[in-house]
Amino acid sequence: MLNKKFIAIIPARGGSKQIKNKNIKKFLGKPLIHWTIEAAINSNSIDKIYVSTDSNLIVKKCEKFKNKITILKRPKNLAKDNTKMLDVIKNFSKSNFFKKKNFLGLIILQPTSPLRNHLDIKKSCKLFLKNKPDSLISINKINHQHNPESIYKKNGIFIKKYNNKKFIPLRQKKKEYFAGNGAAIYITNKKNLNKFIIGGKKIIGYEMPVNRSIDIDTKFDFEIAEMIKKNEI
Numbered sequence: 001m002l003n004k005k006f007i008a009i010i011p012a013r014g015g016s017k018q019i020k021n022k023n024i025k026k027f028l029g030k031p032l033i034h035w036t037i038e039a040a041i042n043s044n045s046i047d048k049i050y051v052s053t054d055s056n057l058i059v060k061k062c063e064k065f066k067n068k069i070t071i072l073k074r075p076k077n078l079a080k081d082n083t084k085m086l087d088v089i090k091n092f093s094k095s096n097f098f099k100k101k102n103f104l105g106l107i108i109l110q111p112t113s114p115l116r117n118h119l120d121i122k123k124s125c126k127l128f129l130k131n132k133p134d135s136l137i138s139i140n141k142i143n144h145q146h147n148p149e150s151i152y153k154k155n156g157i158f159i160k161k162y163n164n165k166k167f168i169p170l171r172q173k174k175k176e177y178f179a180g181n182g183a184a185i186y187i188t189n190k191k192n193l194n195k196f197i198i199g200g201k202k203i204i205g206y207e208m209p210v211n212r213s214i215d216i217d218t219k220f221d222f223e224i225a226e227m228i229k230k231n232e233i
Helices: 032-042 056-061 085-093 118-131 219-232
Strands: 006-011 046-053 070-073 105-108 135-141 152-155 158-161 178-180 186-189 203-207
Touching (some): 006 032, 032 046, 032 118, 046 085, 118 135, 118 203
Antiparallel strands (some): 105 186, 135 186
């Protein structure tokens, strides 16, 4: 138990280009967003869970959790394809919900990361409390074929090394690199909430395995994530 020193926002706008109504599309029999809500609840690390949405349909699909979450209706101008998450957070910080809460960190949990589980959230919170960073982001190790020592860019009909580093053919001798895994977990401390989502001088990474790091953007992502989750269950 972490004394629930965190609050969480699950951002879920209604629009989606690649997959219609993506956030409530059935994922192994239940709306995609339900997997994130349940992971947040079961982490036992969060004092209050907010779902930020502009969609009445999403609100309806979340009714079964009405005693455990709070719906924040988002204005349409903050629910566009190019809306920045920081603007959504700034809007939230002006609300009475925010002002009345005493917490150490805000967790952002995207509903498009259904393979992230309650233990990932709990461990991230513990890591945040232990190290007291400005922010935390979930990461996974980059495949050696995609690290900066191995990638190329197009140069007309030819290709050239992306950087000037000497080519290293042996995987075992390459450096390890990491990347954010589709915003499965973001945590920002309260005092920097209006400055950045992930930033500051002290950023910490919570490493997750590749099989829990899929960020659903396309139908292919959706199918792969379902297959992985089904086998896990």
